[in-house]
Amino acid sequence: MEQILDLETDRENQTAGPSGRMHLGGNDLTVDAGRVVLDGTVVGYLYENGFLRSAREQTEDDEDPDTGQWRLVDDLEGCDFQGTTQDGLPLSLPGPSSPGPTGSLSYNGRDYQVMQGRISNAQHKILGEYYGGGRFVLRDARTNTERRSLDEGSVINFSFAGTASDGRDLSEQYTRPLYRDQISYHENEIIRYFQDFDRLDQQQRDYVIESMRIWAASGILQIVRKKEGNAALGNVKHGAAGVTRVRTGMVDLDAEEFERDIDLCARFGPLAVITTRVPSYVEVRVNLVVSHEFGHQLQFCLSQAAQDRIDELYQARLARSIAKFPPPSAYDGGSELVHADQVMHREFISGYAKASVFEYWAESVAAFSFKESRKLLRQLDPGIFSILEQVVFTPEKVMSAVLCEQILNLQASLRFGGEFGKNLLD
Ligand SMILES: [Zn+2]
Incomplete structure (x- = not known):
């Protein structure tokens, strides 16, 4: 019972759990909105960004993946996941880009976490991948697009601090040409x-x-x-x-x-x-x-x-x-x-x-x-x-077709950077 209550708390905190199939320790497991199920029993919890917690290892301070009994799927031998995120896009863990850099990303002033290249927010929802060198691939649930590669027309100001996959320090800062640093x-x-x-x-x-x-x-x-x-x-x-x-x-x-x-x-x-x-x-x-x-x-x-x-x-x-x-x-x-x-x-x-x-x-x-x-x-x-x-x-409905891809890539970047949301016209 204690476990179930704890999992309900996770859901109230809007942590993001995917649904699909998982291999772990030679077992074939079902994942239902983050709950990892084996033979009808919840044995753990998986977040979209690849954090996995075993229900059996639960301790009092394991709410926080940074300090609690959490593992990254990348660190577990023979562990992989195939399924979909809560917003319906396909998700593979560890994922095609792994291993990428790990560290803190500030994108247009918005703070994100990057784990082995996977970008996630404070609710552990996966938002895309970072490969270093300004190469971003964003997930765009609005247009049901799993991968939007940003280019110089769509990447906006960001900074990254952390380590590359080979362990060396990686520190990057990007300001768009002719843009000023301190304004939106x-x-x-x-x-x-x-x-x-x-x-x-x-x-x-x-x-x-x-x-x-x-x-x-x-x-x-x-x-x-x-x-x-x-x-x-x-x-x-x-x-x-x-x-x-x-x-x-x-x-x-x-x-x-x-x-x-x-x-x-x-x-x-x-x-x-x-x-x-x-x-x-x-x-x-x-x-x-x-x-x-x-x-x-x-x-x-x-x-x-x-x-x-x-x-x-x-x-x-x-x-x-x-x-x-x-x-x-x-x-x-x-x-x-x-x-x-x-x-x-x-x-x-x-x-x-x-x-x-x-x-x-x-x-x-x-x-x-x-x-x-x-x-x-x-x-x-x-x-x-x-x-x-x-x-x-929904610019793809009314804008000239040749402009649509650029617009949608840029809008994905602006949503990610917190510039553009559903409430823009409120
Ligand atoms: Zn006029």
Whole structure:
């Protein structure tokens, strides 16, 4: 009974136990969620990272594999395991990479343990393998992929201290080219993207970081930046690239508009209702020029099917907008204008989103970038909201096929580094 209680405690602590078959001491054993069973009796406990405890050797201080009666499967003659982890990926122990280095890994500031090349967290859940020299292979349960090899585009800052498999000291430190040491991946990536960042004042910096945070932390910004280019303050009026669909690559932001949006955003938030030249008509404005322009770049990275879907959503809204809110005769612009009491019933997240499918997308990307306007976009336009959610969480469904492998490798790295998780949009 004491043993069973102890094993239940292990489960409450969310320690990770695999399921499968194990060979040990000439016996063929069943492993069920970590419990090692022989002839119907629990004889031990196995963790995903290869720690094994015999139930018979149990002592009072054996909770902790570092001090208790635990062995590594690597150290037991003729011991191996074949099965699956709790998240359903195949697992072989000791594993194909063994023996690898052993020591402490800090990846983007997150601490992990490496045992004979197997990387695990504090709950002994296996997350991948480390071979030394910056060579990581990560397990990606989200896409059901057992091995994702990281390359220079996906490895982020890390340090390792321990011993190589031959016993010599191994100490490694890696900082990405052009990255700064003391700040997070997403801030580094935003600084790389926004060329004039160091010349901005604090309010402007906060605005740029908040505008781009979800795109940077999910890895989408890095992929788009590498394909399309950076952003810089210039004097090109916004919208030029989108309206004409001319490929400019890099984004030039109008400095005046940048300053005005920051001011409006600080005073009214990401969305503002403004008066127009036409008496009694108002227009909703998204005050997010940086993420708007990024949205134009992002559109070039979407699959054709996703672009077609966006076009359908736009055409349906355009038809309804023209029927419900016909443009006043005194107005020759392309924005959706409404009376003040109709603002909550408008078709487009902003007036300007009506101008073309490209502006519709860019304004939606912009609104999605800030928490406050993202909530409203979800209510007002669930169709476009769902595509934007897919860009972040299931990019393989909506991004151009040639980019998907890079994105998924990078996202696996960012999850591992604690930059990117399910709660990014909360
Ligand atoms: Zn635009």
